[in-house]
Amino acid sequence: MKLPIFLPFLFVFVGVVVGHTAHGQSLFQLPKVSATPSGCLSNEKGYMVYNTTDNKIYYCNGTNYQALSGISTNFFSLDGYSIVSQGKIKLSGLKPNEGAVKDKILTAVDDFGNIEWKTASAGSGGGSAGFSAIGTSPGGSNGQNFTGNTYTKLTIFNIEEFDDAAQFSGNTFTAATAGVYHFDIKLSLFPVTIPVPEATIATIQIRKNTSTNIRVSTQAIVLGGVDFNSSFNIKLAENDTIEIYAGTTAGYTMKINGGLNLSFGGYKVY
DSSP states (O other): OOOOTTGGGGGGGTTSOEEEEETTEEEEEOOEESSOOSOOOGGGTTOEEEETTTTEEEEEOSSSEEEOTTEEEEEEETTTTEEEESSOOOOOOSSTTOOOOTTEEEEEOSTTSOEEEEEOOOOTTSOOOEEEEEOSSSSGGGSEEEETTSOEEOOOOOEEEEETTSOEETTEEEOSSSEEEEEEEEEEEEESSSSOOTTOEEEEEEEETTTEEEEEEEEEOOTTOEEEEEEEEEEEOTTOEEEEEEEESTTOEEEEOOGGGOEEEEEEOO
16 A cells, blocks of 8 residues: 655654743744754754753754753743843843943833843942042142132042942042932132132032032131031932032132042932
């Protein structure tokens, strides 16, 4: 008796991916082997098999079968939407031209599962990475002069003691994420012109986004100079900036001294 003509074609499908349904999801099953094939052909490039002996997935590179390095056989959980890896995972393309992502964390930015690299911050009340900057040695050319009632941005905080989240640059603090921040500022102001005219004052402005004054302090100036200290909390949006400006009575020159009496620091509260 002759075999039906369609029987030879059954062998074409031996070892191909098998599809089935579980947990309401469409799944596939790779061909199973107890020993990885010793070689493969160029026209078989991309073929994959599952080795039941070492529980690894192998793919053909056109010459031989290579293990998918660092990936466990349970690399995707249907119900948990999770990836499990026994090695390294690299994620890229999440936010083009973002720059370095070292020491950042993946953060959900909406309710649809979209994520971006963000600077790490602690939970509520725990604080987060902060910064602290001071000036150079006091006196001489290491100070910064300001004249008249045209306000000048202070650029004397040129020694960073630490800046854990890279938020302080060019004497400007930039909030990496939205939240409540705490800042501490310490200055020493000295007259340049002697004697000091009566009613000479110095005004320190703490500005958000360059133009909005959030704190203003006016100090009467005496020959021996005065100290300025400020500690405050403020709620900032992502990329809001904090800077310090100084001005004095018209036609008069003041000096901000460097050294231990000069500091600018802060951190995220929550």
